[in-house]
Amino acid sequence: MNDSPRSVDRREALAAIGLAAAALPSLAMAQPPSVTTPNAPAPKDGGKPPIAVVPANAAPAELKIFDEASGQFVLPALPYAKEALEPHIDAQTMEIHHGKHHAAYVAGVNKALGELARIRTAAGDSALIKHWANQVSFHLSGHVNHALFWNMLAPAGKGGGGAPGGELAKAIAASFGSFEQFVAQFKATAASVEGGGWAWLAVEPWSKQLVLIQQEKQQDMWVTGAQPVLGIDVWEHAYYLKYQNKRADYVAAFLNVVNWRFCESLFARAVR
Ligand SMILES: [Fe+2]
Structure with missing residues (x-):
């Protein structure tokens, strides 16, 4: 299959997370047309693989978790100031949680996908493929979970709290x-x-x-x-x-x- 290393990496990521692109709005937003479900058949024309099943109107949030230009997962900015959720969630917790923990998941998935790419080209240790695949699953899930989490919150009385309608x-x-x-x-x-x-x-x-x-x-x-x-x-x-x-x-x-x-x-x- 005529495929770019980047698109292979991303299919691996989705496979490791056990996830079709359509199952997750944040990823769905970030998917380019080249992303497929893990077991999608190769295109007969040798071109790009078929488009993932992502509804055209699937865009409930502005979640940028992947940068097409660099081919890297990226840390989305908080949708509010770090102190905006006080007193319920304090600014220091938000700063560390987002800037350290979430950032570490982003770095972790990029690292793991890079290591898998090295293994594919025989530059890496194939005995570690289980380890790195597990790392993709752990870090990418952490990345997606947190990207959703920040947007599931809003300052109390200013979009946060109350009840659903x-x-x-x-x-x-x-x-x-x-x-x-x-x-x-x-x-x-x-x-x-x-x-x-x-x-x-x-x-x-x-x-x-x-x-x-x-x-x-x-x-x-x-x-x-x-x-x-x-x-x-x-x-x-x-x-x-x-x-x-x-x-x-x-x-x-x-x-x-x-x-x-x-x-x-x-x-x-x-x-x-
Ligand atoms: Fe967390």
Whole structure:
């Protein structure tokens, strides 16, 4: 197949994450026409592989996670000032979380894809392919999760907090009985994730039902194809400076800065 190293890298990344491009709005936005699902057949004309299944109107957010010009994953800027979520999430946590932890995931996926490229050209150690493939999965999932996470938040009273409206509100009521019952289950779900991980409100793709799930490793959810609506990072780096061991307090505070309008856009895309 006539293929560029860059497009091969990106298919590997998606394969490692267990993800079709259509399953994730942030990636879908960033995909060029050359990206395919991992097992897509080679084009008969020797040209570029077929276009991924990405709805043309799939653009609920301005998430720039990949730079076409450099062929590198990139760190998107926070959509608000680092102190904008105070007092619920403090500025220092935001600064470190975004500037250090998220940045490390971006560097990690670029590093891993580079190492896999070296292995393909026999410059690298093929015995390490399992290691680097795992690194792609871990770091790319961390990158995508965090890119979504920043946009799922907004300053309290200025886009953050309150309750969802529209079809998402109806779906939450249908799936959980009421918004209040959803909140109670969300808090309990997030509080009880073992170790580091995430809790997600997501659309299960086969039934189109909303579910609350735990993701003890940050790459696990995408294997199921679940489509994110709201996620909370409960790794200690997300809250420990302010809340120490009181994760439940962090979860409660988090709900004061949820950007439900963004979540509604993710839900609308997931169910159509
Ligand atoms: Fe995090």
